[in-house]
Amino acid sequence: MSQIKFGTDGWRAVIAEDFTFANVARVAQATADYWNANPVSGTEKKVVVGYDRRFLSDQFARCSAEVFAGNGFQVVLTPEPTPTPSVSYAVKALGAVGGVMITASHNPPSFNGFKLKSHYGGSSDSTTCAAVESFLDRNPVSKLALPEAIKAKRVMVKDVRPAHYSALKKLVDFKLIAKSKLRFAHEALFGVGAGCFEQLLAGTTCKVTTLNAAHDPLFGGINPEPIEKNYARSQAFLRKHPHDLCLVTDGDADRVGGMDGRGNYLTTHSLICLLLHHFYANRRGKGRVVKALTTTSMVDKMCAAYGLPLVVTGVGFKYICAEMLKGDVLLGAEESGGIGFPGHIPERDGIAAGLMLLEMLAVERVSLNKLLAKLEKEFGPHRYERIDTHFPLEKRPLLMDFLKSNPPAKLLKSPLKEVQSFDGVKFIAEDSSWLMLRGSGTEPILRIYAEAGTQTNAARLVRLGVELTKQV
Incomplete structure (x- = not known):
């Protein structure tokens, strides 16, 4: 049984490798168990499920809806691919306990994801995601087949975009x-x-x-x-x-x-x-x-x-x-x-x-x-540069410790003013140019970001960041 690890606001994986119907059902069951164990005052036992245009997203959404219906939730399922903010808006507007969006957002086409939305209509926080992850495999998956769930009025197929678009016109x-x-x-x-x-x-x-x-x-x-x-x-x-x-x-x-x-x-x-x-x-x-x-x-x-x-x-x-x-x-x-x-x-x-x-x-x-x-x-001008480079996960803590302990005296010609290290490590110079190194949440990828007054200098700062990765 593959390990499922939540990232920024849910779980993401490669379709047919780890992102399978069996694993989606496991995650949906854990989410249902979490929401059953942690009801939110002022909300209904209702879940909004939406999906994007990725391969099999509609089927993964239906699988999720079947699990929530099988666990006693009222489910609002979108009839076609739907924007994530429309699903988030529906969660709040309908007084749902939460929502699920089947999407991998901007990631490569081979990926899909199970994004969690909380009752307030926004991404679930780290504590909630960790708690849902802790419920994985506590209980066997319980499902109610979609035709039966629709007939029993446990699942309602509804387009949630019109309400969202109406709200935007007022915004x-x-x-x-x-x-x-x-x-x-x-x-x-x-x-x-x-x-x-x-x-x-x-x-x-x-x-x-x-x-x-x-x-x-x-x-x-x-x-x-x-x-x-x-x-x-x-x-x-x-x-x-x-x-x-x-x-x-x-x-x-x-x-x-x-x-x-x-x-x-x-x-x-x-x-x-x-x-x-x-x-x-x-x-x-x-x-x-x-x-x-x-x-x-x-x-x-x-x-x-x-x-x-x-x-x-x-x-x-x-x-x-x-x-x-x-x-x-x-x-x-x-x-x-x-x-x-x-x-x-x-x-x-x-x-x-x-x-x-x-x-x-x-x-x-x-x-x-x-x-x-x-x-x-x-x-003043502000020019930005970013690259993503492969970097072993096991070496990342060593790199972050090295960067915090050995900051550069200056960025290009400007003296260093500040080091921020609450998410990766960011070096900020007196002239407001900056360089930042930060690891991906789940992949052996290191992101190097920089900003300077010219594109040339921003690129030079990124190259400095690459050189710093070679120090460990």
Whole structure:
């Protein structure tokens, strides 16, 4: 029997190796046992189950629904591939004890995952995931076959997207967007977000062009992650057919990326900074700004200038979610394109982030590039670089200890100012450039991140990071 190890907000594995129907049923049973043993006051004994476009995701979702039904839960099962934030929203709106999303998000097509959502409509925290893992194999799997469960009204097949989309229209100034005449593209990366903006903006003055919308479990040969190397098809289209903006959503539509109207890449850091400026300057918002520590230091400078408190968390939106649950948060954001908003669920939502960017353009009435140039003029250029490299899991603790004990005296020419080591190790220089090394939660992968004033220097910092890995 294969070992199942939970990662950031659930379990992920390679389809047909460890991600099998038998193992999905084991995890669903453990989740059911946990929720039965730990009922949440004010919620119903109800679970929302959704899934993405990956190979057999619909069948894995049905398998999960059968287990929850067999353990006495009322199950809401989505009828077709659905964005993760739609499932998260449904968990909270329906008063469910929790939810399950069958997705591996932006990972390679060979992977699938079992993502846990808690009653508040956000990713389950580490304590919950560890507790569910501890329930594995305590009890044999109990199932109620789907046709029987539907007949007995233990499972209800329901599209949860309309309620989510309705909430999004209230979150933004939808009337302003609707009359803005914006002409934008949406790079769906073959994921579940395909068609969402067309549906949301039907009947408005906006013109939406959806790119790479086909249901392809192989994602056109890419990983459905909002990074530049995955944008080649849409970049070629935009160079021939310019738009005002191109929004990008990842495989399960909980992260956002972007390009300008001519296919030039916009980093997720740039989008985060644009939205922070929009929330402060145009929406007149106040509150704490929460960012993962791999996010651009321009956020730090903006918060200092705007008089906004800044909270820095470890990597993983569950840490940002924990801060959002405390309240008084203006914006929560992470380097990978996960952004959360006040007055919504404490969850990253790529569709909400896309609409907020449209709202910003409708208010500003100038190009994205002009808005970014204005931010750079005020806060300076910030260029980012990241690589993922193979590094043995057994050597990782030695490397982290070495880095903490032997920090470089300076990063390039700037003296070292600070070392942060609560999630990996991050070196921060006096000039605000930084270098960070952090291991993947479950794989022999080391992530090396860097930011500097020029792309050349950011690349040099990454090379320094690679050299540091050779010291152990």
